[in-house]
Amino acid sequence: MFYLLLILLGLISLKDLEVNLLPDMEFPRLTVITNFQNAAPEEVENLITKPLTEAVGTVKGIEKISSESMEGVSFVTLQFGWGNKIDYSAMEVREKIDLIRGILPEDAGKPIVTKFDPSQSAIQEIVFFPVDKSRSHELRGFIKREIKSYLDRVDGVALAQISGGFKKEILIEVDPSSMYAHQISIKDIQGAVESSNINYPAGHIEEGSKDVLIRTMGEYRDFREIEKTNVSKNDKNIPIRLGSIAQIHEGYKERKGLARYNGEECVTVSIYKESGKNTVTVSESVRSELERLKEQYKNVIKADIVYEESRFVKQSIDNITGELISGGLLAFLSLIFILRNMESPLILLTVLPISVITTFLLMYLKDLTLNVMTLGGLSLGIGMLFDSGNVVLAAIERHVRNGLSVKEASLTGANEVAGSITSAVLTTVIIFLPIVFLKGIIGVVFGEMALTITFSLLVSLAVSLTLIPMLSALRGNKVWSRKFDQWSFFKKVATWENEIDVRFVKGLTNWLGKPKRFFTGIAICFVVVLILISYVDKEFIPKVDTGEFKIEILNVKGSSLSSTSELVEELETKLLKEKEVKHVISNIGYDEEQILSRSGGEVGTHQAQIRVVLSTERSEKTKDFIHRFREKIQHARTIGIHFYPEEDMLSKILSPDSKAVTLEIEGNDLATLAFIGENVRNEISKIQGITDSKSSLESENREFQVRFDEDKMSVYGLSHQYLAGILKTALKGTVATRLRINDEEFDVRLRYRQSDRKYKEDISRIIIRTPSGDAVFLDQAAEIREGKGYASILRIGQSRVNRITANVENVKQSAVISEVEEYIERLKLPVGYKIHFGGEKENIDSSMRELLFAFVLAVVLIYMLLAGQFESLLIPLIMLCTIPLILIGIIPALLITGNSFNISSFTGIILLVGIVVDNAALFYEYVEILEHDQVSLKEAIIGSGQIVLRPIIMNNGTTLLGLLPVALELGEGTEFQSPMAVTVISGLAASVVLSLFLIPIAFYYILKWQRTRRKTI
Template sequence: MISDLIKLILERRIASLMFYLGVCLFGLIALKDIPLSLLPNIEFPQLTIITSFPNASAEEIESIITKPISQIVGTIQGVEKVESNSKEGNSFVYLRFKNGTDMGYAILEIREKLDLIRDVLPYEASKPLVSKFDPTKKAFLEIVFNSEALGDEKNLRGFINEQIKLYFERIDGIALVEIRGGHEKEIFVEIDPKRLRAYKIQANELPQLISSNNKNFPAGHLPFGNKDLPVRLLGEFKTKNHLENLIIQSQETSYTKLGDISKITETYKTRSGFAKYNGKEAVILSLYREPGKNTVKIAEEVGLVVNQINRTYSKEIKGVISYDESIFIKESLNGLYLNLVIGAILAYFALLIILKNFESPSILLFTIPVTLLPSFLVFRSLGIGFNMMSLGGLALGIGMLFDSSNVVLSGIERNLKTKSKLNDSILAGTMEVLPSVFSATTTTIIVFLPIGFIKSTLGIIFREMALSIIITLTFSLMTAILFIPLLASYLYKYRKTVTSNIFIFKIYQEEKIIKIFHRFLSSLIKAKTLFLSTLLLLFFLSLMLIPWLTKEYMPSIDTGVISIQIELPPGSDLDSLSQFVAYLETSLLQDRSIESILTTLGGSEENLRLNPTAVAESNEAEMILQLRESRNETTKEVVERFRNRLSKFEGVKVIFEARENVLGELLSEKKSILVFDIISDELAELAETGALLKDKLLTLSGVFWVTLGSETKASEYQINYDQSKMARFGISNSQVSTFVKLSLKGLHASDLQVNGTSIAIRLGIQKGSSDSIEKIQNLQFVAPNGESVYLGQFINISKRAVDTNIFRIANQRVNHVRIGFDEEVDQLKKEIQTLINRYAEKSEIKIRSGDENEKLGDSFREVLLSFLLALFLIFMLLSGQFESYLTSFVMLATIPLIFIGTIPALLISGKSLNISSFMGFILLLGVVVDNATLYFEYFHLFLKESTDPEKALLKATSTVLKPILMNNSTTILGMLPILFSISKGSEFQAPLGIVVVFGLLTSVILSLFVIPILFLIIEKRKSSSFVP
């Protein structure tokens, strides 16, 4: 069937060429529609349930919110783990589901379960928000705005919200524009307590009064001619004057106005957090893209809009793009193009040297577009975009694009010497190598199939990389079998005899090399026992080097970004935090290695809604330092310098970390951090054990910092009611609670809509009337009977230390111990583990390894399982193809040879055993058996012509030497750009490049001798034993 198709292609060359051009043209069209993004669209099996209950303590939150929610959602099918964090005012319940769970259905089921307990939760608590963990939906671009020209920095946020935000919302592909930082306007209704008493108005009734009156109500329809027109009752406030004129029922007079008992002003909210850029207050716009949209295209349009805004509003504001995800994507794409060009040029010169003509290498260069463009067509059909993983797969596939075509071209070249007709030579050469080409490509493809069975996040992420390799190699096989014959029929007509005066054609002297090779092979055949024993020894020696290799989840990548986590003692206000941050910023901005500093202080409910892991407390801040490209130090060295100079402050935690690359953050892996969980039901015991363990850990050399989930207690005032006294006046707990809230923080009653902008209406008792315990006790409360009573008559106020965070895993309370250490200090990890184990035994407290530590081991086990499964699949394929178990085992004998080269190469280069290098090993499984397959085909072909196995073997080696050198040289040279990480974005693949390049070098050199010797041994023993 294949031969008939090749004959048809050779007979209808113009039609065939037009067909390929048509496919490539459609591939070019599809290329324009392939979305560009940082990561593939992935559904992660994790959810977070966020519930707010303002001012409630951590213990209250745990008891009345976190526990009921955790218990009800823990019964949902597919839930693998339930964790929670209860802190003042907020409950976080983290759910992890089994991989493969339908998250859409899971969210619906969770909401149904939460509806069942809504009446159990406090009335004042917010409705539980189910937040889907999706790191691919983070803001892809952030713009920082600051101004010194608006007169008052407080106007900046309002100006951006009213004038600037709309520019970005109009851009096609922008799903959401979030504003952070700055000051938000509000209408503050400042109630005069004296007038409340004079008019005998109960303050706790005012929030409901404002809320119920600030509404429009539909009332029905009225006939008008032949139509029914809707009737609406308009009550919504249009201006501040409407609010001032709101009528309030009074016990003293028939009515009074809200403006008579309060002062209503347009002011700014008390901030719970804000943002700074390079030491100055700023407003940040975070842009979120729609799924499937082209990140690079949107980012380019955003850049144009920012420039337009800077020109139009040059006197008012200035916008700077502080983070742009598209830069990494463009660098990765440019890196791919660079790798492609350099790899193709190197491979072209290698083919010129070996083939000694210009036509054959030129034919092979055409395989790149003819393979890649149809691949893009499939990418578009399957919904695969260009992202970090698919581009990584293409970069790997490029190194192997020539392999199948090399073998086909070698077969054609060999037949050209024996056949007079060009088309006969092309057909015979292609069909001669078809089984080995099909087998070689199939073995490379099937090694990536087990990745589909990895159920962890790792498998989900790498699935797109595996798919891109499979698609590319499939088309490279089709190109080799169907397109190379067509192109050869055109170009070989003009082929000329090469003269020997061209230098590049003198390098590879095939006859001399074959003679030397035969001589050396014959010597090894005579000393085969010694040779094979030496290889076996080298193999075991290489395995002994594995313990010396660093093992990590992801390869180390210098991102040039530093994260600083700052935490002041619990209860510290935003002003104190701001002063400390300003001191740090002043010191850091003087450092020449820093380009910019983006600081987030405190937090807000808006931030938590979009990012449940965001900074949320008034005593916490995060600084993101972007380092200059031109610096002389690595990011790690800069971190070390800052850590030594700026991390030791009395009572303040300052943690410096080199920020992980995007993929490392996604997989939640930080190789320089260990996590352990202390388990106990007693909060005091958790805190005490954690503090003692922290002190012991900090004595170890190389431990930078230790943080505890439950470490310090915060002080709070607690108000107790005297129910009997309250009953005399007919006062309820809720009435007192509302009055105290109004006196301290105020209450959000409603919103005023002005020009499409919503401004909050906040009620509060007159400032200065409740800023001390004594003043609160002396506040006069209007009872339902109109009598004024002092709060101090029926409340008691006491001060108490309370826990700020309570963590739970399932039904157990835990204290998370996070340890930051120097991963380069030998044996430090073991020392930490030993210290913790000894302490646990001594104190009889249960301490277990944290989830993050277990994840590393689980992932390595899954990858190892994939490696073994791929090995078995190759064995099955080879056994089925050659109908021999023993032949398959012999072909797999080349696989251990890769460790002889790869393990020492990783050790010498300082690279680690990680996901990238493991992918290299998996890739090698499919590549290294190609040589053995080719050997087997020609050995058995020539064995039919000769009765002497050794002569048939030497003839086979002469035939396969050229295609083996061509195949492996183009693959190795194609991988060199990845090996040396010459382009940005290729650092992740550097360990993979080392494994593939040195694995192939070792495999080629040794398998050229090992495989022939093993085939010869088998052939000589066939007469004495039955081999199925």
């Protein structure tokens, strides 16, 4: 009944477990975003970025500060250590910023501190198209009025954000010549419009027994009323109406970007979920509501969901769940094959559901979620769940065959192996203990997997020592016959088993007499494997073929949005002709309203990005399609086209700087950094396999620089800030006020006419109103020159950085990294400049240090446990010395399957340590038991080998078959665990040889030497 209660509580807990793609984790990263409109990158760097960096640099816990200064905006990124209380850090950062707020420019925006949280990114992307293409300008407004409110009201939706399309606004386009004639400045017009469009309370009066409110009603009710606004008076004191010096009309905001889906322009709605809500449930609710809206407005709009995070969540979890079930089934079938009866495997099968379902209860109590890591942990440990039961059942069956009653055999067998299997489970638990306590990304990501495996193994241990003996005893005193032995197939299996047993005893006896040959053979294999290690690729995390890739397009600097759009359209046409292509989503230019979209790369109407989604039925891998398509468009008329395979979500989170090669050149002078960077980029591009190399200072922006004459400005009484504000309003435009019509608000933008802001000469003729009331032209107080400036300036700490990035294609990444390292060692840099790796190599080095620490700590803890158990310092040392030899199986397997050394495969090696030690400990236990029965050492060694032969084959077989579906990557979401599964399977194969031959031979000669030494003493 106790286990039935656990199953009931586990099923209830499973219902309440939150389903996510990844474990809940607090990312230790803050970004400070500061707007400084119309400022060049160097001004942003000097006036905003540097003061902010210096101010927040003393915040406790910061590991790295980096920044990016772009036109009109500053990004300062603070990287803290994992496990840092990021909310407290954010408060401290805000306090530091408040202390220096007074020294920042007055017209700079307030610095915004944001947390990096991928779980709060959009869970769905919906694209909308008009049915009537002639009304495409009205699409955004329609979605805002009729669609957005319904999507916002869906349970669990925090925000439905619109982007793309045309944003309606009211334009006031002034005539400079009329302004000059009336001695009016654009600032005068702005002030008049702002002060006119207002309703204001004026108090109240008592009318009889009632109070009556009084309000002034000045708000514009229609854009035509703006024409009547008084902006000044002429010399005859006659009011000058705004309509006489400006054109006022409805229009659309000047666009800096647009989006297309399969070649058709669209409006995008991004869905963000509320914190803590189930991604799958929210997505299904949004999809249902969207279908209703599509039907309701089928004559107006068309819509399609082009991205849905829940699809990846459901598919990944469904695939891993399927592999968990299929792995358990394969393990069960292997037991039938080995035991050749149905009763024993069915008894062992009870371990599986009880362990898994009770694990759900423990996960709920520990506040874990169902995700690819926790379910991946269960699928990896599925075969291991049978291990303890295998040993217990084998001991019981052996005692039954030796003449004990089933009840006595159940009690004796369980007691006999209780110590060894408890030690074995604790060994595996100890293996994962260091991972749980690691502070870095490894501990955060693999911690939940380690806990899940630990929970399931501890439950399986309890079941094996209590429920399995009880169920075995319930079978009564009937003979434990192998009922399937009568079948011809199982007769052959029995023959094979006897043959294996005979050959094993013969082989072990033979090698006990020829230890030098055996150890020489093992040593040769190990040396060969050490040589082969250099041929195994090394990367941070396994590369996953998502079936998607991005194309980054750079047009000529200064190109218009329409010019870049034409180039993108040519590529879209070529892509859509490819039968492997399913969807093409293009983003040309950038969205001014979404400030975060401007960080991390070159921004402007000359750049674009295309995301290509390939068909699931494609005949070639994504990297092969990229290579073929790159050759097809190599003569495209653009400055640069760069291809980037789209990463899975886990990779984006664990390795955001995911370029295969990232070099960071530090120094102070931008021109020198650009020169060095260009040389480095050219040289590494010659290395075979390097593609898509880029420099962050690759090109400069053409710009007009307005240099103010301090003497003339003093004469006129003008300031830099005042002149900069007039320039911005005249050229880009300023939202002077907002017009409210039928519950909708529209920006009222004030600027010069298009014809008066096209050329350099037009800038010179911008009208300035001096404090004395005179109107002068800008060139009377400033000089306008043509110059160049960089699009963005990167810094790490207090040093400027030129970041060189590149991809690797069709060759091993580690080989390319080695060649780049050799080049860097030969590179001579000027004094004050240095170059180092960043990005993925930095992640690999950091993570491998963490995993190596976990590995060493796990080995030390296991040694301490075994030393205490066996009351010996030497015996555990022999067991642990065999651990490196599992590489004999692992390295060839990684090479054959094309897998790499990464955090997943290295975790598999750590897991193997426990399995190898468990087998050795079980063997030594039986050696001690047989020696206690007064048999010779050699007989004890051979007898123990015979006893553990079947448990080891059963344990390793169930674990291997349980992992097989994961290793074969039979579905999406399993690629991350696949290298771990391949490592464990190949290591298990090697451990069979180690456990059945190397360990017995080593123990035989060490124990023989010990006994001889004792007799001598």
